[in-house]
Amino acid sequence: MNFLLTAAGVRNETQRDALRDMLGKPFGAANVVYVPTASVAEPGDHGWSVADMNRLYALGWQEFDILELNGLPRQLVLDRLLHADVIYVAGGNHYHLARSITGNDLADGFLEALRSRVCVGFSAGSMIFSRHLTGHSADVIGDTADLHVLGATDVQPPFGLFDWYLKPHLNSPDFPERDDAWAERIAARADFPIYFIDDETAVRVRDGEVDVISEGKWRLHP
Template identity: 40%
Template sequence: MKLLLTSGGVTNPSIHAALERLLGKPVGEAHALCIPTAQWGHPACGPTSVRGLLAADSRWAHLTGLGWASLGVLELTALPTIGAERWVPWVRAADVLLVDGGDAAYLAHRMRESGLADLLPSLEETVWVGVSAGSMVLTPRIGQYFLEWAGAPDDRTLGVVGFSLFPHLDAFPTNTMADAERWAADLDVPAYVIDEQTAIVVADGAVEVVSEGRWAMLEPQERGRR
């Protein structure tokens, strides 16, 4: 897959250009599937926010409201009940998967349960656009700081990429750089800290930061030394 991992979506011209570079076509010619599933696992989300995402309300102008050629919904909780022979062709026909935020641990669980996680390696030309938890789910760990779903056995996620991600830098009082540094101290992988104007592009084995805002790269803490 080609990955566009964001905090707040496609929020500026630089990220928009990166998206179209990954797609190989204008957004208006690309067919998208929206995945709202992570919202169900987070206490701050629910029916109203899911509706806003799917209706491309102004709050989601930077994701579902970008003017896609078509926009469909892929609800992962339904997939185990309908069979892969139905939903896999839908995914393969899409140019892009728009994966919204919520709880990354819950999303990882549903991706494994539905079979979507196993399908990802075969989607070589598909673009994954993640927002917040929709980006974090592809990392190895999210840290206890972001673990909201009570059913999660631990903070491990899918590990598609080799780094962790701290989104929403400075967007909330509890998402400062100092908070990010405390969060990263418990991780054993590199971590990116990104604001709403920053994205991480992963394609062809390369990682690139695209930003019109603020970001940082935090290396893992040395362990076993005193």
């Protein structure tokens, strides 16, 4: 499995080069499917989502599909995932995204599609692959409000692939509270490894090997 897990999408040359290398062919010869599900649970202006979609579209794909995970027949969703070379999972509410996958019985088929494709995550779309996506981690991170807005107190990790958790937007101007002190407070109470990454960083996973590519700043706890 190949993952490029970003905080804010594919937005710099290092990330674009990494994606092209993982894909093994030009963007113009590949199909991408964009999954916006996490974004619909977020209120307010969605200019950030439009900007991300436009940035990805501008890479010049052979085919650019948009796939909502809710409300469509299960097999139709899985067939469109299988049709893509790159599965791009967009940002928003990671708990809504996880519940959409488990609630629509998509986890096994989604996982099968991931085995032979490149998966790019943007924020929430990067967070759903950890086995630590739970009510406990929500308490540790301080994300319980994102669960409560869905009328929930717990969440089931849809995949449980990684033994570490990813928290995006370190030192982001869009999240001014997420500074180094914020990361240190979370790290002090966490009982699982966490990658804190800024908007110019990605965690790359290739056939089980994990590394970080960055034009910015990141930290791993512990």
